[in-house]
Amino acid sequence: MLSMICIDKNKFNSLEDRKRISLINSLTGVKSANLISTQSKDKVTNLSFVSSVFHLGASPALFGFVIRPDSVPRDTLNNLREHPYLTVNHVNTNIIENAHQTSARYKAVESEFDKCKLTEEYINDHPAPFLKESKIKFAAKMIREINIEENGTHIIICELLAIHLPEECLAEDFTIDITIAKSVGVSGLDQYINLESLGRVSYAKPDKIVKWFT
Amino acid sequence: MLSMICIDKNKFNSLEDRKRISLINSLTGVKSANLISTQSKDKVTNLSFVSSVFHLGASPALFGFVIRPDSVPRDTLNNLREHPYLTVNHVNTNIIENAHQTSARYKAVESEFDKCKLTEEYINDHPAPFLKESKIKFAAKMIREINIEENGTHIIICELLAIHLPEECLAEDFTIDITIAKSVGVSGLDQYINLESLGRVSYAKPDKIVKWFT
Numbered sequence: 062m063l064s065m066i067c068i069d070k071n072k073f074n075s076l077e078d079r080k081r082i083s084l085i086n087s088l089t090g091v092k093s094a095n096l097i098s099t100q101s102k103d104k105v106t107n108l109s110f111v112s113s114v115f116h117l118g119a120s121p122a123l124f125g126f127v128i129r130p131d132s133v134p135r136d137t138l139n140n141l142r143e144h145p146y147l148t149v150n151h152v153n154t155n156i157i158e159n160a161h162q163t164s165a166r167y168k169a170v171e172s173e174f175d176k177c178k179l180t181e182e183y184i185n186d187h188p189a190p191f192l193k194e195s196k197i198k199f200a201a202k203m204i205r206e207i208n209i210e211e212n213g214t215h216i217i218i219c220e221l222l223a224i225h226l227p228e229e230c231l232a233e234d235f236t237i238d239i240t241i242a243k244s245v246g247v248s249g250l251d252q253y254i255n256l257e258s259l260g261r262v263s264y265a266k267p268d269k270i271v272k273w274f275t
Numbered sequence: 276m277l278s279m280i281c282i283d284k285n286k287f288n289s290l291e292d293r294k295r296i297s298l299i300n301s302l303t304g305v306k307s308a309n310l311i312s313t314q315s316k317d318k319v320t321n322l323s324f325v326s327s328v329f330h331l332g333a334s335p336a337l338f339g340f341v342i343r344p345d346s347v348p349r350d351t352l353n354n355l356r357e358h359p360y361l362t363v364n365h366v367n368t369n370i371i372e373n374a375h376q377t378s379a380r381y382k383a384v385e386s387e388f389d390k391c392k393l394t395e396e397y398i399n400d401h402p403a404p405f406l407k408e409s410k411i412k413f414a415a416k417m418i419r420e421i422n423i424e425e426n427g428t429h430i431i432i433c434e435l436l437a438i439h440l441p442e443e444c445l446a447e448d449f450t451i452d453i454t455i456a457k458s459v460g461v462s463g464l465d466q467y468i469n470l471e472s473l474g475r476v477s478y479a480k481p482d483k484i485v486k487w488f489t
Contacts, residue, residue, distance in 0.1 A: 063410060063441030063442070063443055063444075063456070064441060064442045064443070065410075065439055065440065065441055065442075066439070066440065066441070066442045066445070067398075067399070067437060067438070067439050068437065068438040068440075069399075069436070069437040069438075070336075070435070070436050070437060073336060073435075073438065074336075076449060078334075079448065080448060080449035081333050081334065081336075081449070082333045083446075083448050083449045083450040084333075084438070084445075084449040084450070084451065085330065085332075085333040085336045085435065086330055086333065086450075087450050087451040087452075087453065088330070088338075088411070088413060088435070088438060088451060089307055089309075089328045089329060089330050089338055089363075090307025090308065090309060090328065090365055090411075090453060090458055090460070091305055091306075091307050091453065091458065091460040091468075091470055092305075092307065092329075092330070093303055093304025093305050093306065094304065095303075095304060112330075113329045113330060114303045114304065115303060115306075115327045115329050115341060116299065116300055116302070116303050116306070116326075116327060116341070117341060117423065117426065117428055118299075118343075118423075118425075118426040118428055119295050119296045119298075119299040119300065120292075120295070120426070121425065121426060122284075122287060122288075122295075122299045123423075123425060123426060124302075124303055125430075127329060127330070127331060129332075149303075151304055154473075157473070157476070158476070158484075158485045161476050161479055161485050162479050162485050163479070164479045165479040165480050165481045165483070166480075166481065167481055176481070184281075185281070185283075196277060196279075197302070197304075199302060204425065207421060207430075209331065209332075209337075209432065211332075211335065211337060211418065211432070212331065212332040212334070212335060212337060214331055214332055216339075216421075216430065218423065218425070221284070221287075221299065221302070222283070222284050223281060223282065223283040223284060224281070224282040224283075224287065224298070224302060225279055225280070225281050225282075226279065226280065226282075227277030227278060227279055227280070228277070228278045228279075228280045229277055229278070230277075231280070231298075232297075234293065234294060234297050235290065235294035235295070235297045235298040236297040236298070236300075236301050236462075236463045236464070236465075236466065237298065237301040237302060237462075237463065238301075238462075238466070239301065239304060239305065239462050240462075240468070242277070244304055244305065245473070246304070246305040246460060246468075246470065248450075248451075248452075248453050248454075248470075248472075249450045249451065250450070251450075251475045251476050251477075251478070252450065252452070252472060252473075252474070252475045253472075253473040253474065253475075253476065254305075254454070254460075254470045254471065254472060254473060255470075255471040255472075255473050256305055256460065256462075256468045256469075256470070256471075257468065257469040257470075257471055258462075258466060258467075258468060258469075259368075259371070259459070259466075259467040259468060259469050260466070260467065261465045261466045261467075262371070262372070262375050262465050262467065263465075264465070265375050265376050265377070265378045265379040266379050266380075267379045267380065267381055267390070269379070270372075271372045271375050271376050
């Protein structure tokens with residue numbers, strides 16, 4: 062039996078910064094672990110760990126992600142403002158340490174590919190590199206940014222251009238099984254999560270019992 | 276060795292709707308599985324499966340989530356416009372079937388709590404019920420909605436009011452270990468994911484090797 066506690070607004074706002082950040086960051090549940098690659102106008106590549114990529118729609122194919130306030134330089138945001146092409150690359154169990162290392166504060170003139178022992182891969186003339194070590198990855202173009210005035214963050218809205226993935230991950234109905242590619246999740250700031258498939262369930266209808274079908 | 280394939284924009288746009296939706300929905304990686312509870316002005320409660328909750332900031336404590344176009348009635352959106360209070364409740368391994376069932380199309384006058392055999396729990400006068408069966412859950416208030424003109428979706432921005440969680444999940448540094456509460460993830464439309472902790476890693480600094488510390 063777990064013992065429930067309550068942390069209300071007064072309590073979490075009075076925590077020291079690091080504790081409040083750890084708490085609030087781990088609240089929303091498991092997050093996808095992606096490395097977003099961009100390129101500056103001087104062709105310096107950048108690789109940034111992003112745990113906030115979210116699905117926005119399939120027609121047109123759109124997704125979004127969050128970039129923190131640009132009160133300090135944000136290479137990904139600066140690059141996208143000059144050159145709106147990016148790639149999103151799933152982190153997998155083989156490259157967790159390298160991926161985590163990209164969140165260290167490198168200079169804008171340094172490429173995280175080089176510093177973190179990760180490999181650039183250019184595919185089909187897309188003007189931003191993919192991450193070779195990533196198995197599920199996609200090319201995209203930024204459409205616009207939405208500024209969140211409440212805290213200075215930016216929601217970046219992107220259009221999907223092309224998907225690269227192992228054939229083995231693609232089911233007959235075109236669902237991707239991310240567990241076959243050993244994609245990982247992240248919780249909070251620094252906990253990595255192994256993903257294990259529990260199976261798929263049937264489409265929910267009123268007065269029909271949900272069935273597991275794989 | 277996995278064999279990589281490419282699905283470009285022409286290909287995914289020419290897929291039949293259900294395949295394209297399955298593909299694009301499973302692209303961004305693992306998603307958190309949450310049930311969002313709201314209440315209509317007539318006090319009919321609603322419980323909605325949402326896999327798009329994302330962290331937006333810790334000061335002030337904000338999060339967001341996506342609601343699909345309101346070209347058909349969206350009970351959660353309608354409720355929040357009338358009465359902006361909500362709760363977000365992690366889905367855990369014990370309630371996957373019930374949680375999935377909430378995505379069936381029930382009438383606005385029917386409560387998913389009742390229809391899906393889940394239990395309302397009112398705590399500390401918050402004017403929306405929590406889900407009793409959920410272990411990690413939080414109270415919030417909608418601040419505003421952002422309409423995404425590109426596809427008619429709505430990004431809902433919320434302020435965190437109170438957190439309820441098992442004491443056993445809270446580390447000394449206030450990181451929440453969601454795996455102790457058996458929170459689950461979801462991939463695509465219908466694949467459930469068991470979350471297994473791989474451990475936590477040290478804060479990344481240039482020229483310092485990342486260490487696993489639990």
